[in-house]
Amino acid sequence: MRDLRVTGPAGVIVAGLDLRVERGETLALVGESGSGKSMTVKALSGLLPAGVRATGALELAGEAVPLDPDARQWRTVRGGRIALLLQDPFTSLSPVHTCGAQIGWALPGKPSRASRASRASRAERAGRVAALLAEVGLPADTAGRYPHQLSGGMRQRVAIAAALAADPELLIADEPTTALDATTQHEVLELIARLQRDRRMAVVLITHDLGLARRRADRIGVMYAGRLVETGTGPQVLDTPAHPYTARLAACEPPADRRLPLLPTIPGRVPAAHAVGAGCAFADRCELARDDCRDRYTPVLAPAPGGGGQLAACLRIGETQAAAPNPAAVAAAVAERSAERPGTVGAEPALLVSGLVKRFARTKRPAVDGVDLRLDRGEAVVVLGQSGSGKTTLARCLVGLERPDAGTVEFPLADPDDPGSPGTPRRRTADPGRVQIVFQDPYAALNPGHSVGTALREALRAAGRPGDDPADLLALVGLPRDHLDRRPRELSGGERQRVAIARALAPRPRVLVCDEAVSALDVSVQAGVLNLLARLRRELDLGVLFITHDLGIARQVADRVYVMHRGRVVEHGPAGTVLGAPAHPYTRQLLATR
Template identity: 50%
Template structure:
């Protein structure tokens, strides 16, 4: 049995935690600086964590997951404040502590591990120094200040605990891969030997193998230290594979709670069922992913009843008038820590519908353009890369990003490019759009040959922009925050006006309608949009040029599962209607199964396996491909609902 399989089965078989470590009861947090008075954000959150136990907190962005745990650690952002409830750590109330007392609490009793290790690690300090800084806080620093050798030995022991060699102590964060940085961040967070570790989306930006390694690491440290672990995530597969129990949050309230196995096999709230149905499967491709319509209501816009009522297919008038109350469910067990709870007032009438298998239609295998008899020849492909090499040179040494990479993206085809962080995926994408040079080989985009050893000229870049566009992972950083959506799209349309003229040019409202947004959004700025809405705007801007090749670089990696389903369905529809090719870079193999016709697997700058997506995922030939598939949470035992 693999380590991932063992973890997948842990949630159902883990022994009960011994003793209550964290107890949150009726926690309320409000935006205190809002015009017109405080606006509730968290409305009575209650949860608990036992010693030696791992709990998961799941829900869409805006549900209050991170804010609740920041209140526990005394790190609420400015403009917010606790307006009610209780937070006790080992029986001690911590909400009334002074800033100085909270500072003393952090590190020794409770600590946070953030999503991006760069936010925790100083770029100008060695990794060893940053771990040692946490050690020196112990006992006033009296023990570890006595000898430099003793500090070094302890730092190396901490690095070994997270699976890193002693040489990492002398390296800087930018010299490490994403997975290694997350391990160093974990070692630094645990330097003060806390009793409770709060990990906030610690695996979101990592590939499957690195994600699995970090989860194994956190769970192993939690067991060996017998500490409490809170895992905040929007990835249900991560929560179910790593956690003993899961709390489902929505719009500042807990809508469901239970053991990981129970929630995965039988949700007792429509919101949980909707999240489960939105998850792409590594094993099957569906004709369409069921997506929860709408988005999480903003604080101040929630009605008196269930906050999910406006998005719920089972909502009745009572759902919009009765306040939410989390109640134990009949037959869910008697032990408080393992009992099932749901806040759905209609559960007695709709429970059977939620427990029924999800209505997802398995898609029939489609012919793959460029790989079937009679299909177009390769020279007419949207992208052709032949034996491409790229080495980055610096005073710190040379780094070979691409080695003899050959890849073809046929017209009207979706090709997924997968691999670990740092394997060269983004470098290849940047070369294709003219943002990066290459040292050797040949690259052709839409019939335009790119020069070797230098960037394209201004005229060539204009021609290239007519052929290829790119959508990045973070739409907020790629959209001008000072410009309205309409201004951004008008600029893109103007740039495309001198292009090929393939049919009548669309307008701003046409582009917004194409990506499922109302025309009124043209007057909004990026800050007024949700993450999924911003990504739709970024997609609309890319489609303004009507490109023959669209490159999506982790375009759905940071999105909630329900929003991800909406974007994947939209992209599949647009690709079929417009007939453009897609190079889809992702680390999520479930997304690969759902969207890709072909897949190429990269490892250390080389393509080690490629072929029809279903064949590669079902019968991988290269050890690295098999390792990635085995690392997907839940894949070994396939406990996911399909």
């Protein structure tokens, strides 16, 4: 791809991008939301939305491919020579057609409707579908099942089989494992790697998981504001970054082997490419920026000091160590965190779960099978486990979205608004003042037609606080008052999740349940939201129950950890013990997939 430029109604989205991927090679594109990764993918697959156009020179195995999405040549290129694997297989697969039918649609050629030849053709295609299912590790009878009858990992395998049905030369994988747990993620990535080797297929991997990019990519390209700012191997780019943005981005990745007192973040947000002037797009967020950085920009990727093919587009190449978090600031944060932590964990339970059981008619075993759990005031408890382990069902039972078949859910803290029982512990079931939930996707959780102010005022009315100022809720989560007039589509992913947290805090709950609340966010935004939750715990003495499949996040968040498998808690204890020296084989298996 030479000089890719994508332009929309507001102006430039991608500004002159050059990419090269060899057969059998994996190129990972990383960067925050708004960097231009998704528009690059859509341009490369001829799927740009209406009103957006692309220019540049695209070649596939030496053959020129027009970027005009209406060109007839795309009919054979898209799906045939270039395949696209999306993030969520449940939305990319049709819910009303069988998996076999959908894989069959992607096969080259089309059977006729007539006679014996068509029967033979249909039988041949059914055999090819079965062979593709076997190639991705699924039994032949999966062809007759619907997507909702499969687990997340099985659905993604079906999507891979459909993407590879026409034997493409290039696979574009756009966040293909974000919604999967660590074990399933590992299995899917191993599958893609094996198929890539067998077929000598090129892969472009779009991801916000820097660890995944390091482990799986031959080369990494870092995008910012519609431009490629650095390229190189994983160790070059992430261990010895040549561009200040890459250095800050790498510092935001939560480590899985230790807990940091404060996760590094990148202040501000990615500017739109069309809003960038003559200077460097990162200058306003860069600690190394000088006047010449703001006056001029060098879009040419130049060799980094270490050589080895590492390139960066920066006037300050080789000076990026100064962009790393200041050790003195980190030490101060450690002291501050230690001083602010009230030390009340274990003093009063905010949530007690005993013998909880939840069954669904369509499954043989309970989704939640006799779970006991305790969350103390001001404490963070993480529930870990694979997809299907019962984590989300447990969360839904705790907040009253599912009715348990057996067991109890209690919130035994004293009610500060009940003068008849000062200081007396009371046991109540779920209600808005006791527990609230923050979901994974803030865009789906917020009404797109309502402004932020409308959403927060509605939450305050429901909580019996109609006279309160919704701007106070925004201030609590670090957002300015002017966001009240904005709609969800006008906010970044991190800002939307902060609004969702503010809405959840409107009833002043004692327990906040976060169900994969940061898994869809970029590492820098994710770090900001995790720091926010840590601050809210301290300031509000809030108990936080965190559902996650990310071991790095679990390490940063948890005081204690519960590990679920097949609906049961198989191990629990202090985070350092469970994550550092696990006793149960299943926990050890989970940690081994990191």
